[in-house]
Amino acid sequence: MGPVTQTLSRLPALVPPPTVLPARAAALRAEVRAFLAQERASGAWSPRADVWLSGWDERFTRELGRRGWLGMTIPVEYGGHGGSALDRYVVTEELLAAGAPVAAHWVADRQIGPTLMRFGTEAQRRRYLPRIAAGECYFGIGMSEPDAGSDLAAVRTKADRVDGGWELTGTKVWTSGAHHAHAFFALARSAPPRDVDTGESNRHAGLSQFIVELDSPGVQIRPIPLLTGAHHFNEVVFERVFVPDAMVLGELGGGWAQVTGELAFERSGPERFLSTFPLLTAMLAELAGQPGAEREVGRLVSRLWALRSMSLAVAGSLESGQAPELAAAVVKDLGTRFENEVVDAARTLVAIPPDPGAEAGFARLLADAVLHAPGFTLRGGTNEVLRGIVARGMGLR
Numbered sequence: 001m002g003p004v005t006q007t008l009s010r011l012p013a014l015v016p017p018p019t020v021l022p023a024r025a026a027a028l029r030a031e032v033r034a035f036l037a038q039e040r041a042s043g044a045w046s047p048r049a050d051v052w053l054s055g056w057d058e059r060f061t062r063e064l065g066r067r068g069w070l071g072m073t074i075p076v077e078y079g080g081h082g083g084s085a086l087d088r089y090v091v092t093e094e095l096l097a098a099g100a101p102v103a104a105h106w107v108a109d110r111q112i113g114p115t116l117m118r119f120g121t122e123a124q125r126r127r128y129l130p131r132i133a134a135g136e137c138y139f140g141i142g143m144s145e146p147d148a149g150s151d152l153a154a155v156r157t158k159a160d161r162v163d164g165g166w167e168l169t170g171t172k173v174w175t176s177g178a179h180h181a182h183a184f185f186a187l188a189r190s191a192p193p194r195d196v197d198t199g200e201s202n203r204h205a206g207l208s209q210f211i212v213e214l215d216s217p218g219v220q221i222r223p224i225p226l227l228t229g230a231h232h233f234n235e236v237v238f239e240r241v242f243v244p245d246a247m248v249l250g251e252l253g254g255g256w257a258q259v260t261g262e263l264a265f266e267r268s269g270p271e272r273f274l275s276t277f278p279l280l281t282a283m284l285a286e287l288a289g290q291p292g293a294e295r296e297v298g299r300l301v302s303r304l305w306a307l308r309s310m311s312l313a314v315a316g317s318l319e320s321g322q323a324p325e326l327a328a329a330v331v332k333d334l335g336t337r338f339e340n341e342v343v344d345a346a347r348t349l350v351a352i353p354p355d356p357g358a359e360a361g362f363a364r365l366l367a368d369a370v371l372h373a374p375g376f377t378l379r380g381g382t383n384e385v386l387r388g389i390v391a392r393g394m395g396l397r
């Protein structure tokens with residue numbers, strides 16, 4: 001086999017078989033749309049771009065919890081709804097497409113619930129899952145550090161053994177929503193970077209995850225304003241923060257495998273290509289009846305459809321117990337670039353300037369999208385790093 005044939009033979013890893021949503025999805029979708037229309041009509045919120053980072057609205061989140069649209073895949077015994085990831089997919093894509101304020105529950109619903117089901121103790125599940133499903137408990141992500149972003153294994157936050165638990169010292173950064181959240185999973189070094197069995201150097205060994213309640217003594221949360229001046233990000237500093245043994249997540253020293261599993265949930269969803277969807281729909285409304293933009297609009301919409309089909313295929317493959325890491329990385333790379341292209345098209349095709357002070361409408365959507373766009377390809381692992389993962393997974397590196 002030549003190199004090209006070899007590469008082509010590996011393509012199925014990038015595109016899982018298509019997933020068809022079950023028949024019940026249509027009824028669920030209609031229910032979510034009706035609810036969103038009612039919310040909009042009541043003037044509760046206006047559609048915004050990048051809502052899963054910036055649309056923090058605890059009332060809205062609790063309302064979703066009341067309707068059974070949070071913790072959908074969490075078993076009923078833990079306060080969830082025992083549904084499928086495809087049901088959750090339908091709900092999340094409708095919420096994102098509508099530009100609804102979903103940031104308060106986003107991280108907890110997307111990755112904390114499933115991770116607690118996989119690695120949490122019975123007590124940890126009972127403590128958090130019912131409140132997550134009710135929309136009453138919010139989480140951040142405690143991975144990145146000032147010198148450990150793409151190279152996450154370089155984290156320097158250390159966990160020292162003390163009586164009854166661990167003491168954490170170090171700094172996390174870019175922590176979205178930490179100033180509102182109740183807790184996060186902090187990745188920290190609890191042992192030297194050496195393989196326990198062989199004693200050989202291994203930077204992925206000796207890392208552990210700890211559930212840190214963000215009101216614990218010794219935790220300082222400092223704002224990092226966005227370009228807009230808005231406060232979503234934070235630096236979180238630990239000064240000898242005590243974490244009891246009962247709040248160690250999963251296996252001590254098993255943090256690397258756990259955190260990579262968590263990233264699979266973080267990278268594969270429709271939020272990786274729908275952050276600017278409300279801007280796209282507003283742009284189409286502005287362009288209606290104007291000749292000349294058909295080609296660009298057709299290109300964007302057909303790419304969106306292809307991305308959505310791939311993302312759904314990834315969701316279907318996750319639902320059937322597989323780990324489609326490469327496909328998820330491809331969707332995130334193509335999807336986040338698509339999000340940026342929507343912003344570029346809106347700027348060039350519509351003669352309305354961005355206005356961050358506008359209450360709602362195209363000018364406001366465009367302003368938020370322009371100012372948030374630099375983060376699209378960075379968060380959750382940069383596109384360059386994802387391409388490295390894809391190349392390695394295909395045996396090309």
Ligand SMILES: Cc1cc2nc3c(=O)[nH]c(=O)nc-3n(C[C@H](O)[C@H](O)[C@H](O)COP(=O)(O)OP(=O)(O)OC[C@H]3O[C@@H](n4cnc5c(N)ncnc54)[C@H](O)[C@@H]3O)c2cc1C
Pocket residue numbers: 053140141142143144145146147148149150151173174175176177374375376378379380381382383384385388
């Ligand atoms: C909007 C937003 C929200 C975020 N929220 C959170 C959060 O809640 N919690 C959290 O823990 N983190 C969060 N992050 C942090 C995010 O995960 C990191 O920014 C990201 O992993 C990149 O790390 P870094 O910023 O340190 O960049 P660096 O790792 O320093 O990378 C700098 C540049 O070098 C490139 N590069 C680095 N290594 C390689 C390589 N091996 N090959 C090729 N190129 C490479 C990168 O692609 C990038 O362009 C958020 C980031 C953003 C933008």
